[in-house]
Amino acid sequence: MKIAIISDIHANTLALEAVLNQINSLKVDKIFCLGDILMAGYDPNGTAKIILELGNLEIIQGNTDKMVACFSQELLEKAKNKFPCMGYALEDDLKIVDEKYKKFVKNLPENKYIEINGLKIQLVHGSPRKQDENIYPNTPTEEIEKMVENSSANLIFCGHTHLPCGYSLESGKTVVNVGSIGRSMTQDKMPCWAMLEINDNGTFQIEHKTVKYDNKKVSEIIKSRNFKHSDDLAKMYV
Numbered sequence: 445m446k447i448a449i450i451s452d453i454h455a456n457t458l459a460l461e462a463v464l465n466q467i468n469s470l471k472v473d474k475i476f477c478l479g480d481i482l483m484a485g486y487d488p489n490g491t492a493k494i495i496l497e498l499g500n501l502e503i504i505q506g507n508t509d510k511m512v513a514c515f516s517q518e519l520l521e522k523a524k525n526k527f528p529c530m531g532y533a534l535e536d537d538l539k540i541v542d543e544k545y546k547k548f549v550k551n552l553p554e555n556k557y558i559e560i561n562g563l564k565i566q567l568v569h570g571s572p573r574k575q576d577e578n579i580y581p582n583t584p585t586e587e588i589e590k591m592v593e594n595s596s597a598n599l600i601f602c603g604h605t606h607l608p609c610g611y612s613l614e615s616g617k618t619v620v621n622v623g624s625i626g627r628s629m630t631q632d633k634m635p636c637w638a639m640l641e642i643n644d645n646g647t648f649q650i651e652h653k654t655v656k657y658d659n660k661k662v663s664e665i666i667k668s669r670n671f672k673h674s675d676d677l678a679k680m681y682v
């Protein structure tokens with residue numbers, strides 16, 4: 445069975461379409477999405493519509509989905525102080541995101557267990573411990589062991605940092621950060637996702653995949669949204 449795991453789309457329809465074309469050409473059986481579909485991009489409604497129309501999808505909520513869905517003035521001010529371009533993007537997003545998509549992300553679970561051929565998989569956004577916890581390529585394995593100690597899965601998929609990486613831990617657990625579709629922080633800024641292939645006996649292989657898309661165009665569109673600090677957000681795409 446072939447499963448594509450995607451995360452952190454951040455309202456980037458062009459990047460999502462490029463990845464879905466690639467996924468379709470590889471004939472996958474299922475798609476898992478690890479959240480952050482709406483906030484701080486250019487097309488939250490278009491992105492959400494595509495995601496909702498996907499068949500064979502398992503999806504969980506990301507921390508920024510929660511920010512859009514459970515918005516408060518206090519949360520907005522905090523976001524503006526901590527990371528200005530994200531805070532102002534959120535403020536602008538709230539003017540355009542359709543209520544039905546806010547409701548959709550509000551009702552998503554924070555994590556999900558799925559068992560296939562005896563392989564127990566957990567989907568999380570940040571870590572099994574916390575929705576906005578970071579698992580980076582240089583996070584010490586002892587720390588990651590603590591983050592996953594209460595997970596009963598053999599294989600854990602996460603996103604959130606926008607940087608792909610993977611760990612085979614001493615505890616026997618495998619942890620894979622799939623990277624980001626919509627605002628990849630890799631050197632080339634291209635969308636990154638993971639292909640999981642599960643054999644009949646439960647053994648598996650995982651491979652990170654990437655695809656090219658017009659990131660310069662997306663950067664220009666985001667700059668033209670013209671909210672405060674939109675130029676800073678635009679720079680993150682190129």
Ligand SMILES: [Fe+2]
Nearest residue numbers: 452480508604
């Ligand atoms: Fe994200």
